[in-house]
Structure formats: C-alpha cells, structure tokens
Amino acid sequence: DARVTQTPRHKVTEMGQEVTMRCQPILGHNTVFWYRQTMMQGLELLAYFRNRAPLDDSGMPKDRFSAEMPDATLATLKIQPSEPRDSAVYFCASGGQTNTEAFFGQGTRLTVV
Amino acid sequence: AQSVAQPEDQVNVAEGNPLTVKCTYSVSGNPYLFWYVQYPNRGLQFLLKYITGDNLVKGSYGFEAEFNKSQTSFHLKKPSALVSDSALYFCAVSPATSGTYKYIFGTGTRLKVLA
Numbered sequence: 001d002a003r004v005t006q007t008p009r010h011k012v013t014e015m016g017q018e019v020t021m022r023c024q025p026i027l028g029h030n031t032v033f034w035y036r037q038t039m040m041q042g043l044e045l046l047a048y049f050r051n052r053a054p055l056d057d058s059g060m061p062k063d064r065f066s067a068e069m070p071d072a073t074l075a076t077l078k079i080q081p082s083e084p085r086d087s088a089v090y091f092c093a094s095g096g097q098t099n100t101e102a103f104f105g106q107g108t109r110l111t112v113v
Numbered sequence: 114a115q116s117v118a119q120p121e122d123q124v125n126v127a128e129g130n131p132l133t134v135k136c137t138y139s140v141s142g143n144p145y146l147f148w149y150v151q152y153p154n155r156g157l158q159f160l161l162k163y164i165t166g167d168n169l170v171k172g173s174y175g176f177e178a179e180f181n182k183s184q185t186s187f188h189l190k191k192p193s194a195l196v197s198d199s200a201l202y203f204c205a206v207s208p209a210t211s212g213t214y215k216y217i218f219g220t221g222t223r224l225k226v227l228a
Contacts (some may be wrong), residue, residue: 004156041220056215066200091156100145100164101205102216104156 002026004105006092012111018080021108023092024073031095031101032075034060034067038088046090049075082112117206119219120214126194134189134222135202137139137149146187147205147216148178163187174198194226 005024012017025032035045047057047067048081064086066078079086089109094101117138126132138144145164162174167168168180178189187204201223205216 042220045215048215093157101147101159102160103159104149104155106154 004092004094004103006105006108009106009109010109010111012113013082015112016081017112018078019082019086019110019112020066021077021090021092021095021110022035022073023105025075025079025092025094026096027073029094029096029103030040030072032069032101033091033093033095034075034077035091035093036088037091037107040079043091053109058072080111082110084112086110087112115133115208115217117204117217117219118123119202119204119222121222122220123223123225125225125227128196129193132191132194132224132226133190134202134204134224135186136182136188136219138185138204138206138217139185140206140208142208145207146178146180147207148172148176148187148189149203149205151221152201152202153200160202178186181184194224195202196228198226199226 007022030051032049034042044059046060049069050054052069069075089107091104091107093104095102121134148160148161151157160176161170162182163170163180167180172179176191180187201221204219207216
C-alpha cells in the first residue's frame with residue numbers, strides 16, 4: 001500500500017532550536033508539496049517541487065525556513081531558528097504525472113515552546 | 114484573487130439522512146476541483162475530483178459531488194450519512210493554468226453525523 005511517510009510524527013522543541021522534518025514521497029511520484037495547517041490559517045502551501053526542483057516557495061518565510069529534495073526519495077523542511085508561532089502540523093504530499101490528486105502524509109505535529 | 118469558500122464551519126446531520134457540504138470557488142478558467150477528508154490526527158485523504166465531463170462525480174465511501182459551472186460550486190453529497198463520516202472536509206481547487214497540484218484549499222467544514 002503506497003503512502004507518503006513523514007518523520008517525526010511529533011516534535012517538541014525549544015524556541016531557537018533547529019527543526020528538520022522529513023518526507024518520503026510515494027515511489028515514482030515527481031511532485032512534492034509542503035503544507036502547514038493551523039487553526040487560524042487553515043492549510044497553507046509552503047513549497048512545491050517537481051522533479052526535485054523548487055517551483056514555488058512563495059508561501060515560506062525565507063529567513064528561517066528552507067525546503068530541499070536531496071534525492072527523489074527524500075524531501076526535507078527545515079526551520080532555523082524555530083519560534084513558537086511555527087507550532088503547527090506540517091504535511092507533505094506527493095503526486096505523480098498521471099494523476100492530478102495529491103496524496104498526503106500523516107503530518108508532523110510541531111510544538112515550539 | 115483566487116479563492117475557495119466553504120460557507121459552513123460545521124454541518125450536523127442525523128444518521129441515515131442525506132448530507133451536503135458546500136463549496137464555491139472564484140478561479141479563472143476551468144479549474145480542477147477536489148474534495149478531501151481529514152480524520153483526527155491524520156493527513157488528508159482524497160475523496161473525489163472533477164476534471165471534465167459529467168457534472169456528477171462519484172468518489173470513495175459513497176460520496177459524490179456536483180459541479181455547477183454557472184454557480185461556480187462543487188458541493189459534496191451523500192444520500193445516507195453514517196456516524197463514521199464525521200470528519201473535517203476540505204474543498205480544493207487547482208487553477209488549470211498553474212498546472213495541477215497547486216491547490217487552493219477552503220477553510221474546511223466539520224461534519225458531525227448524529228446517531
């Protein structure tokens with residue numbers, strides 16, 4: 001059963017620390033998204049890759065957030081330094097060339113204290 | 114500006130009754146339309162999509178959605194609700210000109226099915 005895998009599922013960290021979230025897209029999918037979900041803002045698109053190249057990261061605070069795809073099986077989202085307002089659930093999703101729907105991982109729940 | 118509206122924060126329906134979760138959008142061109150469901154502490158699960166063709170599309174778990182171009186709506190429906198349908202439902206639109214996947218999500222509607 002193909003699925004998007006995100007690690008860690010939960011992360012509690014202190015303000016100022018670096019946080020790295022990882023995502024393994026479904027094998028063969030060439031499009032990867034990072035979304036952030038909060039009660040106040042709902043689902044926000046942070047970044048979007050196709051064939052490992054960033055296509056749109058306009059939703060991401062550039063001063064502290066960075067997203068990369070070191071290879072086709074791994075996407076990372078890094079926050080440095082983290083702040084309490086970054087507390088949210090971060091979702092990774094992937095999609096293939098022949099499908100138009102995206103498949104979501106279970107998310108990383110980040111709490112910055 | 115492109116947007117998706119889900120006018121109801123919560124919809125309550127009795128088990129066995131039909132349900133409707135509303136979605137309207139403001140996107141130029143012929144966008145792709147989607148519904149996703151989110152259960153507690155889980156990611157979003159794809160339910161159904163409209164790309165082109167028949168205005169009534171059928172999806173998972175007995176859900177269907179009706180596309181209405183003149184009203185720019187894509188309402189989610191089910192003839193007979195189950196308690197297990199209780200979840201958070203998101204409508205999403207992907208402007209066709211931007212390429213697929215760049216979804217604009219609605220704010221979500223919490224569906225509560227009462228036994």
